[in-house]
Amino acid sequence: MPGVLELTYGQHSTVYNSISFALASMLATFIFLLVVMPRVLPRYRQALAVSALVCFVAAYHYWRIGNSFTDAYVAVGDGTPSVDGVEQVYQLVNGEGFNEGYRYVDWLLTVPLLLFETIAVLALAAMVRRSLMMKLIPAAFLMIALGYPGELATDNMTRGIWGALSSIPFAYILYVLWVELGKSMVTQPEQVRKDLRGLRLLLLATWGVYPIAYLLPQLGIDGADSFVYRQVGYSIADVLAKCLFGLLIYKIAREKSFADDESFAVQEIKEAPSSAGKTAS
Numbered sequence: 001m002p003g004v005l006e007l008t009y010g011q012h013s014t015v016y017n018s019i020s021f022a023l024a025s026m027l028a029t030f031i032f033l034l035v036v037m038p039r040v041l042p043r044y045r046q047a048l049a050v051s052a053l054v055c056f057v058a059a060y061h062y063w064r065i066g067n068s069f070t071d072a073y074v075a076v077g078d079g080t081p082s083v084d085g086v087e088q089v090y091q092l093v094n095g096e097g098f099n100e101g102y103r104y105v106d107w108l109l110t111v112p113l114l115l116f117e118t119i120a121v122l123a124l125a126a127m128v129r130r131s132l133m134m135k136l137i138p139a140a141f142l143m144i145a146l147g148y149p150g151e152l153a154t155d156n157m158t159r160g161i162w163g164a165l166s167s168i169p170f171a172y173i174l175y176v177l178w179v180e181l182g183k184s185m186v187t188q189p190e191q192v193r194k195d196l197r198g199l200r201l202l203l204l205a206t207w208g209v210y211p212i213a214y215l216l217p218q219l220g221i222d223g224a225d226s227f228v229y230r231q232v233g234y235s236i237a238d239v240l241a242k243c244l245f246g247l248l249i250y251k252i253a254r255e256k257s258f259a260d261d262e263s264f265a266v267q268e269i270k271e272a273p274s275s276a277g278k279t280a281s
């Protein structure tokens with residue numbers, strides 16, 4: 001799949017920088033989540049560990065995506081934005097082009113893990129958790145597998161059909177999560193309930209970016225612009241859906257740790273340095 005044949009200097013750096021930003025965010029969040037793991041009760045550590053894993057897997061793939069991008073497009077000229085008044089361009093040099101496959105492999109791994117961490121932080125009964133995962137994971141696989149052929153397609157018709165098919169399991173996942181998070185909110189302390197509401201909105205808002213970025217050609221944005229917006233859209237959505245989401249999972253896990261076990265809060269205050277007292281956030 002040759003893809004876009006030429007990028008301007010500005011387009012090239014926009015994509016390059018968004019990939020680099022995503023890679024840095026994933027690595028930083030990965031380390032942060034590992035470091036703060038002891039700050040929640042053991043029953044919530046699995047959610048943080050999985051969240052950290054998501055960021056690690058995504059960081060690895062962003063590194064591969066970055067390499068694929070710099071290998072695929074090479075500057076024509078001496079590397080400055082403008083050569084003899086003519087704007088520098090980057091041209092596709094190899095037949096295989098930029099490999100969009102890394103993103104799909106990444107989603108195939110990270111989307112089920114994100115669903116898992118969301119369910120894990122709720123600390124539901126084992127039976128409920130199991131039945132939820134049995135619904136959500138196959139739907140996630142189906143959503144991504146059905147999207148991929150359309151991503152490779154060069155005509156809008158084929159892209160649209162696969163996109164529409166992929167949207168069916170997508171809608172199902174959002175529906176199940178929305179209802180299930182709603183149900184579990186009833187039994188949560190006030191602050192946790194607020195954060196779960198935020199988590200649900202963040203999920204809806206960020207996951208919604210993917211199909212929009214995918215369907216840009218259908219919305220009349222074509223060629224290199226469509227490629228650039230899509231790469232930036234996917235990258236920003238990934239940072240919000242994995243890093244920010246992971247931080248929110250941590251916040252909820254911490255609040256639930258305090259709510260579940262008073263002695264946990266007391267112990268934290270004792271261990272804190274002199275300015276204790278207001279350590280509970």
Ligand SMILES: *C/C=C(C)/C=C/C=C(C)/C=C/C1=C(C)CCCC1(C)C
Pocket residue numbers: 107110111114143144146147148162163164166167170207208210211214238241242
């Ligand atoms: C960390 C990565 C995440 C959360 C990826 C999520 C990806 C999606 C929700 C993708 C959805 C798609 C559709 C609903 C239709 C078009 C094809 C996809 C795969 C882009």
